[in-house]
Amino acid sequence: MYELAILARGGVLLTVWAAAAGWPPGRLAGRLRRDGWQRICRGAWAAPGREVDWLLKAAALQFLRPEVVCSHGTAARLHRIEALGAAGPAGVLEFTAPRASRSERAEGIRIHGTTFLTSRDRSTRRGLRTTTPARTVGDLIRTCGRREEAVTVADSALARRVVDGVRREALVRYEDLAAELSAPRRGAARARTWLRLTEPASGSPAETVARLRMGDTGLSPESQPTLLTATGRPLRPDFLFRAAGLAVEIEGHAFHGTRRAHERDVARFNALQSCPEIRRVLRFTAREVFQHPERMVATIRVALSL
Incomplete structure (x- = not known):
């Protein structure tokens, strides 16, 4: 033996x-x-x-069932696509089985059955068979129930990002997502409406939600415009109301608790105020954006009225 x-x-x-x-x-x-x-x-x-860990568990299931591919929230984690609640319940691994006649659930595992999975929808990431970024985003925004979840996922895939400490390039183009959502599948019509709200310049999930919340009240700032500081260095505020000279900065999820990070944050704040276009800067935390967006919008409106 x-x-x-x-x-x-x-x-x-x-x-x-x-x-x-x-x-x-x-x-x-x-x-x-x-x-x-x-x-x-x-x-x-x-x-x-x-x-x-979840990677080893996913590998084990794929050894047991060679027909399944990682999909939905599990595929999003593999591709480092950020999500709010659209990635599924915490701790649940999600897969798609191309020949399954129905969806299956077991402890910690969900297998989506579909007849809409071709070789063009599959890729390999970190040694696991998974859906492509375009198919992953399509699956998530077709099935999620909230606009913010859908647009956050699409924004993340469309943008260059640092996710979990790893810098990655944009994963898809807008045209890729439009093509993915063109098929007459359940949830596709609503997803196409949400796709039109995406902004590839968005830098974080908190920025996406802030932009959507501002848009709901008729505010339409520029996202991540390139400005020049007093020393000629390019700098991109999260949002700019150019006519009012108002910049809005959204602090992401990550906690920057080191001295070096704090120093960089202060230097960026000072540099931003040196840009000729800027007369005032407002800063909001991700917690404020997610939990109290009405306060954020009210503060911005007051600043615009001054």
């Missing part, structure tokens, strides 16, 4: 592989436990000492 470690792939061992190598099923579970293997799910084990 082969040693169990030799049979593992990427830190995952399936019991069917061990059985095919000659391990009696009755002895296998006890041996795995004695050797420190960790049960991932029925039929799959993680190597001793290996962290059983």
Whole structure:
């Protein structure tokens, strides 16, 4: 019989592989436990000492079921597409099975059944089979229930971003998303309406929500315009009401608690006020944007009236 470690792939061992190598099923579970293997799910084990994170769980399921691809919220995490609530419940891995006749649910897993999955909708990311960025965004905004969720996902995929500390390029073009949503599928008509509200210049989910909330009250600032500071350095405020000389800055989710980050923040604030177009700067936290947007809008309107 082969040693169990030799049979593992990427830190995952399936019991069917061990059985095919000659391990009696009755002895296998006890041996795995004695050797420190960790049960991932029925039929799959993680190597001793290996962290059983969501990536390893997704890999195990794909070994067990080669037909499934990561999709929806799980695919968004793989592509580093930011989301609000559109990425699904926390801790739930989502997949799509191209030949499934119906959707399936199990503990910590949801498998979407569809007949609308071709080779053009699939890609590979971090060693896992997953839907492409365009298909991922399409799946999310067709099925999410709120405009803010939909536009946040699309904005993130359309923009260059730093997500989870990783800088990435834009993942899709507007034309890619328009093509993805052109098919007559459930939720597509509403999704096409939301797609028209996207802004590739948006820098964070908080900026997206702030822009939408301002737009609801008739405010239409420029997003991320390029200005020149007093020293000639280019700088891009989050929003600019050019006629009023008012810049609006939205602080993202990340907490910048280091001294160096604080110094950069202060320097940016001072540099922004040195731009000839700027007469006043307002700053709002992500918490204010998400929880009290009416206060943000009221403050901006007061500033515009001065």
